[in-house]
Amino acid sequence: MTHAPTDLPAYTVVGAGAIGGTLAFSLARAGHPVTLVDTDLAHVAAIAAHGLTVVGEGTRASVPVTATTPEEFTGALGRVLLAVKAQATGAALDWIAPRLAPDGYVVSLQNGFNEELIARRVGTGRTVAAFVNLFADVIEPGVIQDGGAGALVVGEHDNRPVSPRVEELVEHFQSWGPAVASDNVEGYLWAKAGFGAMLAATALADAPMADLIDRHRPTMTALTGEIFAVADRLGVTLEGFDAFDPHAFRNDSDPSRRDTAFDRLTAWLRTQSKDRSGIWRDLAVRRRPVEAPTHYADVFDRAAHEGLPTPVLRAVVDDLRHLERTPEDMSEARLDALDRLAEHPAPPASAQAEAVRDWLEAHREDMVADLAAYTAQGSASDDLEALDTCLDWLCAWLDERLGAPDDEQRLTRREAGDVLIRRYPGHGTTAPDSRPVLLLGHYDTVWPTGTLDTWPFRREGDRVTGPGVFDMKAGLVQAVWALRALHALGLPRPAHTLMLNGDEETGSLASREAIVSEACDSRLAMVFEPAADGAVKTARKGVGLFTLTVTGTEAHAGLDPDAGASAVDELAHQILLLAELREPAKGTTLNVGVVAGGTRSNVTAGRASAHLDIRVASVSEQQRITKALAEVRPIDPRTDVVITGDWNRPVFERTPQAAALAAQARRCAALLGFGLPEASVGGGSDGNFVVAGGTPVLDGIGAVGSGAHARSENVSVAGMVSRAALAATVLTALAVE
Numbered sequence: 071m072t073h074a075p076t077d078l079p080a081y082t083v084v085g086a087g088a089i090g091g092t093l094a095f096s097l098a099r100a101g102h103p104v105t106l107v108d109t110d111l112a113h114v115a116a117i118a119a120h121g122l123t124v125v126g127e128g129t130r131a132s133v134p135v136t137a138t139t140p141e142e143f144t145g146a147l148g149r150v151l152l153a154v155k156a157q158a159t160g161a162a163l164d165w166i167a168p169r170l171a172p173d174g175y176v177v178s179l180q181n182g183f184n185e186e187l188i189a190r191r192v193g194t195g196r197t198v199a200a201f202v203n204l205f206a207d208v209i210e211p212g213v214i215q216d217g218g219a220g221a222l223v224v225g226e227h228d229n230r231p232v233s234p235r236v237e238e239l240v241e242h243f244q245s246w247g248p249a250v251a252s253d254n255v256e257g258y259l260w261a262k263a264g265f266g267a268m269l270a271a272t273a274l275a276d277a278p279m280a281d282l283i284d285r286h287r288p289t290m291t292a293l294t295g296e297i298f299a300v301a302d303r304l305g306v307t308l309e310g311f312d313a314f315d316p317h318a319f320r321n322d323s324d325p326s327r328r329d330t331a332f333d334r335l336t337a338w339l340r341t342q343s344k345d346r347s348g349i350w351r352d353l354a355v356r357r358r359p360v361e362a363p364t365h366y367a368d369v370f371d372r373a374a375h376e377g378l379p380t381p382v383l384r385a386v387v388d389d390l391r392h393l394e395r396t397p398e399d400m401s402e403a404r405l406d407a408l409d410r411l412a413e414h415p416a417p418p419a420s421a422q423a424e425a426v427r428d429w430l431e432a433h434r435e436d437m438v439a440d441l442a443a444y445t446a447q448g449s450a451s452d453d454l455e456a457l458d459t460c461l462d463w464l465c466a467w468l469d470e471r472l473g474a475p476d477d478e479q480r481l482t483r484r485e486a487g488d489v490l491i492r493r494y495p496g497h498g499t500t501a502p503d504s505r506p507v508l509l510l511g512h513y514d515t516v517w518p519t520g521t522l523d524t525w526p527f528r529r530e531g532d533r534v535t536g537p538g539v540f541d542m543k544a545g546l547v548q549a550v551w552a553l554r555a556l557h558a559l560g561l562p563r564p565a566h567t568l569m570l571n572g573d574e575e576t577g578s579l580a581s582r583e584a585i586v587s588e589a590c591d592s593r594l595a596m597v598f599e600p601a602a603d604g605a606v607k608t609a610r611k612g613v614g615l616f617t618l619t620v621t622g623t624e625a626h627a628g629l630d631p632d633a634g635a636s637a638v639d640e641l642a643h644q645i646l647l648l649a650e651l652r653e654p655a656k657g658t659t660l661n662v663g664v665v666a667g668g669t670r671s672n673v674t675a676g677r678a679s680a681h682l683d684i685r686v687a688s689v690s691e692q693q694r695i696t697k698a699l700a701e702v703r704p705i706d707p708r709t710d711v712v713i714t715g716d717w718n719r720p721v722f723e724r725t726p727q728a729a730a731l732a733a734q735a736r737r738c739a740a741l742l743g744f745g746l747p748e749a750s751v752g753g754g755s756d757g758n759f760v761v762a763g764g765t766p767v768l769d770g771i772g773a774v775g776s777g778a779h780a781r782s783e784n785v786s787v788a789g790m791v792s793r794a795a796l797a798a799t800v801l802t803a804l805a806v807e
Contacts, residue, residue, distance in 0.1 A: 078102045079242075083151045084162055086113060086122075086137070088206035088348060089179050090153030091214040095124045096246035098133045105136040107143055114139055116212025125209070126216040127343060140165050148174045156182040156364040163191040170196065177224070177239065181266060182365035183259060185227050197227040198236065201258035203265075203311055205344040207351055217344030219247045221311040225255035257309035260301040261316040263369060264294035270362045271386050273350035274393065275402040280339035286405045287332055292382040292412035294319035297369055303376045313338030349390070353397045360394060363387050374502030381562075382412050384499050391495045395474065407560070411498075422561055422802055423741035427795040429555045437790050438534065440467070441547045445527040445536040449487075449572070451514040457487035457572045460513055464546075464570065468492065471550050472557075475568075486580035487514050487572015491588060494553075498562035499805045506565040507804055508592035508765070510585070510756055511546050511599070511772075512574030516779050525781065533775075535784045544785045545598030545772025546570070552798035561798075562805035567592060571756065577615070577718045578756055585756050589765040593804075594731065596797065597757040598772040602749040604789075607770035608732050609750035610722035610758055611657060611685040612692050616699065616715035618644055620667075623708060624676035634674025635708035638667040641678040643705045648682070651698055657687025658695065659752065682715070685752050689721050719754035720762035727766035734807075735768060738799040744792060753778075771797055 080103035083094040090106070098104040106122070108114050117137035124131055147169045154162045159180065166176060170192055177198040178184045189197040205217030224239050225232060232251045243249035252258065268290045272282040283290050298320045301308060308316040317323060318331030339345075349360045366387055373380045389404050417425075430437070444467070449460040461480075468475075472494065481489040490513075493506065515538035527536035534544075549568070556563040569588055571581035578585065589595055599607070620641045625634030645662055652660050660682060667678025686692045696717075704711045722728075732748045739746035749770070757769040774789030776782065 079149060080104070081149045081151055082107060082147050083153060084108075084166060085152065085154035085158075086110070086117065087153060087155075087208055088214060089202055089204050090151060091122060091208065092124065092204055092206045092216065093151060093153070093179065093243065093246055094135060095122050095133055095214070097242060098122065098135045099131075100242070100245035102242065103136075105138065105143075107138055107140055109139060110211070111139065112211040113208070120212055123213045124216050125213060145169075146171045146174070150174065150176045151179050152176050152184075152188070153179045156180055156184055156361040157359065159184050159187055163188065167191050175235070181262070181361060183263075183368045189227055194227055198224065198239065199227050199255040199259075200224045201255050201262055201311070203262060205342050207344060207348065215344070218342045221258075222247060222249040223252045223255055223258050223309075223311070224249065225252045229253050229256055252309070254307060254309060257307045258311060260297070260306045261308045261311065261314065263301075263365070264297045264316055264319055265314045266362075266365065267293040267297060267383060267386065269347040270349050270360075270390065271405065271408065273347050273353055273360070274386070274389050274400060274404040276350070276354065276400050277402065278340075278345040279347055280336040280345070282402070282405060283339070284332065284336045286409055288412040289382060289405055289408040290332075291319065291328065292408075293386065295321040296373070296378070296380045296383050299378050300369055300373045300376060303378065304372065353390070353393050354400065357397065360390055362390050370504065371502075374500075379500050381415075381498055381500055382408060385411060385497065388495055388497045388499075391476070395476065419799075419803070420741050422559075423738065423795070423799045425559050426555050426561070426798045426802075427742055427791070429559060430551060430791050430794050430798070433551065433554075434787065434791050437547055437551050437794065438529065438787055440471075440550075441534065441539065441544055441785070441790070442527045443467075444543050444547060445539055446522065448517075448519050448522055449514050449538065450517060450519045451487070451573060451575045453519045454485075454487065456519050457514060461488055461490060461570075461572065464513060465490065468550065468568070472553055481581075481584055483573070483580040486576070489572070489581045489584050490568075490570045491584075492568045494566050494568070496563055496565035496805060497556075498560075499564050500562070501564060501805055501807055503593045504565065505591065505593040506567045507801065508589055508595040508760070509549050509566055509568045510595050510597045510760070511542055511549065511569075512571050512756065513543075513546070514572045514575050515541065515543075516575050529787070532787050533784045534787060535782075537783070539785045540600050540773055540775040540783045541778040542599050542772050544775070544790055545600060548772060548790055548794040549596075549598050549797055552794045552801065555794070555798045556801060561802050563801050564593070564805045566801070574756055578759070581756075582759050586759050586763040589760040589763050592765055594727075594766040594768065595757065595760045596771050596800070597755055597760075597767060597769040598797075599755045599757070599770055600773045600775060600778060601770045601793070602751050603776075604774050605747040605749035605770065606732050606735055606768060607751050607755075607757075608728045608748045609687065609724040610719075610754050610769065611687050611752045612717055612721035612758065613719040613754040614682070614684040614686070614692075614695065614715065614717045616682040616684065616713055618648070618680045618682060618702075619712045619714065620644065620678045620704070621710040621712075622674065622676050622678075622706075624669075625674045627672045627674050631674070634676075635706055636675050637678035637709060638675040640704055640706050640709040640711065641665070641667055641680055644702065644711060645680060647702075651695060653691065656691055657685075657750075657752075658691045659685045686721060687750065688723060692717065692721055719758040722754070722758040722761045722767070722769070724750065725761065725766070728761070728768070731766055731768040734803060735771070735796065735800050738803055739796055741799060742792065742795050746796070768800070771800070
């Protein structure tokens, strides 16, 4: 449906939800040509067929507007009212920017802080700021329920003086309600951030907003106090609206004034026909992601920059992310927990560490039982069927121990074990870097299928043995129980990604790219490889696997000894020359592990080969060895010498970031009552790839024991408890630092 031509200016409303649809209705009813653009096909079809309908207290009215999807829209854009969810702003601007006329502009009629992003995409001169506090919901395709009048403030971006176009917009918006112009829209947006946090918190339970705000004043006070502390630090002048007095909710406000403000706010909310927030509706009814995490990303960033804590706000956002997956977990108990957090700040780090250690000690036998069950799963690197079965078991066990993740990927590999990636949300985080911590490990072992038949899991006092217990099945058990401890105790934990590969013991050839890619999006990696005599590993050697192949000329060794050119003789000369590349003082080793050559004792050998394992402790040594191998030439010119292979793992040098992580781990160990040395080791791990990719690594955070790759492989049970406590304490520290 379309309007008859009018002299009033036209508007394109991008996002026909509660805000966009309500304003589009009032503009169209006033005679403005309005085009609604939305990705919801059913919503668009209903509006196109029957008009845009708004229902209120005993009223129902429809108005014809043009409705279209982005794909079907044609022409240029002039006056754009942007009313999509905050998380969809970037995608909407991708569509708007190339179509926006030179004299066109975009008005941000959204929740949150979106103007800066809009200005970057279309220019400050084509960006108009707005604050809207509108109570409405889309209740069915084409139909919006009006929840009562609110506030609408329009102004230029960056608090510039009110312009003629702003005054005209306000005049047109008054067809809906009490719109006003202001040169301090920013003050309204920050005030709305505080009020909006209250409404977001009410979405954690299925009850009216006014009642929940009234019953949980400590949570609401903490939320607004955290947000307004940031606004004050930025020099923002808060602006009140409707029944909300932001100044009463600042940290330095008089308690009696705050109580009066609570009474006034909740009384006003009870007059509104809409008694639950749009966030609640997104979770409980529409079952879709909420926009609050996007709303408060700027607040968290600004707070981190200013060194201001936001534990209660972060806890609300964490809970909302959880409810996106399982909305049936809505409960007022979540608000009760937030009240406790608001009234009783987190205990000192020493008390947290002690609580973690005690909780894990109480679950010592559960950890051992899990390790026994895991060890019973054969996982030889070269047995794809066993690896697949083991990973299936791990997925079920992880679901049982940690619950369903936010996201899970199982990257299929045809010639190696699959790669498992599981992403989990954080809780109570205040750290400035919100990227996840990568928890890295492998589930394959060097032990051939069938080893369990002759060497099953055994426990003797504090020691347990079995194939793979040290390298590295105990490390994964410890990581999982560390997370369980943090969850059970309600302690902060950062967002984290658990990543397991099934080919580490054979060089991670099929998983290396995936590991580096995941690490690039991570804050740091904790590698749960076993410890080195209790030490974390801050340096690992680079590992090169090469094959030296010599081709000679065969001949009869007795009848014609001078006719042949011995590949074995040449190989012997080359091995002696290669041995000169060793530099023990610099950490460079070269081992000739396998030698083969010739066919019979009476035949001059026509072919011989040697397999080399070269390890280096620095990039400079790696470069020296690489150059030397490239310059290898035959001693006997009648032979041909070729070196193939490559560096399987890059050097993991002790970087300043690795040293800093080790120092942080030492501080955490001290809280638990033990020392934590660091070590440089000759063995490589997947941490080598991560460091080379530029992501900091804390390696060797796994099991305490000995005998990797040997029948003496063993793990300390007490060490499992202490190392799980260490991992948990480090994670808690990372959540708040």
